[in-house]
Amino acid sequence: MKRQSGVDTRYYELIAYLKNRGFSIDLCCSQIQITSTDKEELEASSFIDNVFILDFSEKGRKKGKETKNGRKDSFRSNLIVRSLMFLSRKLATLANKISPQLPPQQKYAYENLPNMVSQEMKDQFLQILSSKNYNYLLISYVYWANLVLDIPLTNITTLLGIEDSATLQAFYLSNGNIRIGNLLEEEIRRVNLFDKVLCISDDERIFFSQFTTKPAFFYIPQFFHKRSLLSTTELYSYDILFIGSDNIHNQKSISWFFDYVYPLLNPQYQLLIVGNITSYIGDYPNVTKIKFADNLDFIYEKVKLSICPMLQGTGMKIKVVEALSYEKPVVCTSKGVDGFNQKRNNGCIVTDLPEEFAQAITNLLTNEAFYHEQKSTAKYFFEDNFEYKAVGKVLDSVFK
Numbered sequence: 001m002k003r004q005s006g007v008d009t010r011y012y013e014l015i016a017y018l019k020n021r022g023f024s025i026d027l028c029c030s031q032i033q034i035t036s037t038d039k040e041e042l043e044a045s046s047f048i049d050n051v052f053i054l055d056f057s058e059k060g061r062k063k064g065k066e067t068k069n070g071r072k073d074s075f076r077s078n079l080i081v082r083s084l085m086f087l088s089r090k091l092a093t094l095a096n097k098i099s100p101q102l103p104p105q106q107k108y109a110y111e112n113l114p115n116m117v118s119q120e121m122k123d124q125f126l127q128i129l130s131s132k133n134y135n136y137l138l139i140s141y142v143y144w145a146n147l148v149l150d151i152p153l154t155n156i157t158t159l160l161g162i163e164d165s166a167t168l169q170a171f172y173l174s175n176g177n178i179r180i181g182n183l184l185e186e187e188i189r190r191v192n193l194f195d196k197v198l199c200i201s202d203d204e205r206i207f208f209s210q211f212t213t214k215p216a217f218f219y220i221p222q223f224f225h226k227r228s229l230l231s232t233t234e235l236y237s238y239d240i241l242f243i244g245s246d247n248i249h250n251q252k253s254i255s256w257f258f259d260y261v262y263p264l265l266n267p268q269y270q271l272l273i274v275g276n277i278t279s280y281i282g283d284y285p286n287v288t289k290i291k292f293a294d295n296l297d298f299i300y301e302k303v304k305l306s307i308c309p310m311l312q313g314t315g316m317k318i319k320v321v322e323a324l325s326y327e328k329p330v331v332c333t334s335k336g337v338d339g340f341n342q343k344r345n346n347g348c349i350v351t352d353l354p355e356e357f358a359q360a361i362t363n364l365l366t367n368e369a370f371y372h373e374q375k376s377t378a379k380y381f382f383e384d385n386f387e388y389k390a391v392g393k394v395l396d397s398v399f400k
Contacts, residue, residue: 007163009318010200010222011140015047017223017388017395026050028128030121052128054121113166113186117146126151136399138198142166145190159398160194160215164314165204172312173248188212196398200316201339218398221339222318223391224325226383229301238272238288239365241303243322246276249313253333254281256354257309264358269365272303300326304371305364308332308348309357315339320348324382329374331360341385347378 018025027048034042034053042048125147129137137153139145140161148158167183191197192212198220199205209217242257244250254277262284271287278289293299306323308330316339323330330336330348337343337350344350349360364371384390 007140009322010163013223013388014220017392018399019047021396021399023399024049026052026128026134028052028054028125030054054124113170113183113190114143115146116143117149122147122151129153129156139194142187142190145193148193157196158194159196159198160191162191162197162199162201162204162208162315165207168314172314191215198398201314202341203339204315218394219341220391220394220398221341221386222316222321223386223388224322225388227297227300227326229297229326234304236304237270237302239269239304240271240361241274241299241306241323241328242271242277242308243274243299243306243319244277246279249310250275250277251280252312253308253310256311257307257357258282258284260354261309261357261361264355265361266365269361272299274299296322300328303328305329305331305361307361308336310335310338313338321382321386324348324378324386327375327379327382329364329371329378331357331364333357342381345377346381346385347374349374 015025025048027042027050029052031053034051039051039053042051129151134156136157136159137148138159138161139147140163142160142162143166145160166187167180170183171178171180188208188211191208192214194215197205197208197212197215197217199208199217200221202219202221205217205219242254244254254273258281267286269286271284272290273281273287274290274293276291278291281287281289290299300323306319306328308317308320308323310317310333313335317332317336320330320332320336324347332348332350333352334350337346337348340346349364351357351360364374
């Protein structure tokens, strides 16, 4: 299964953890969220036991659901995961069309939190829930939170995954030209529907826990197994790495980097850009672009440091955690450490000024002692905060 965005990576690792714990996992999604290729890959994988598709075509309304039958009773627990990775991509596409001054219709849309749940969807969802005894129901994104509103959920623990604050996302996508009062109030109401809330960002965990009374909150940052690169030599093909999807936040960030930081760097430095963001980057003599890389070990083996020049965004920047997992120092803006429970001494050099950003890169590439000091800091901070075993202990308390 391809991991083309941070959210893809997030749920891939979470599902891997649950499978390792012996969970049976069912995936539920609407017809517009999944391609036939996606479905075939899921059915062929060992990750997903059953795929339920909510089909709202005339044919789908008659049959109600489509499933893949798999191992049903060999595991001691069951989980429905509703992954809505498409949503952030759709919103990012819309954001490209938004002018600085929003017309009234768009302003209304962004000032009111979308509810993606219809009664018809609820009816089909209830059929799925009644088909077997689930222990846990995990919904990602509050746009779908009303699935659990006013429905019987006996002996099912409901969980919400907060990867991004919907209010803050809408604020950014509207270029700050909306009132957030109604949005935030509705987001808090929906968060309060759940038994447990898993926050990728410690900042958002602290915030939402102040305004809700029902859920128990857990800081579940992005996590990985400790990485071991094949090559132990320090002969790098590239000096600087940026990995990113083509969402609007990455577009603005890489544009800022090339406009203000890149001209200050030594023209001999070699840059490697990986991901769909490459479609938004021009041609430069010292820049190599790779649209998709299946083997990240191969990528990180060839680079000396990583950058994250983010100007906006919510949650946690998974590209930063990923770089730390490979013991790569990171140069980033203050948004690069969003969600971290420790903003300093974490393997990241943080600055929002182009001149300081460029100087930090130069210092890492020219001062070996400084480079290895930052590399060591990245290693230990990752092990203490983002390594599979460390986060797994918290997850164990969630899925008791």
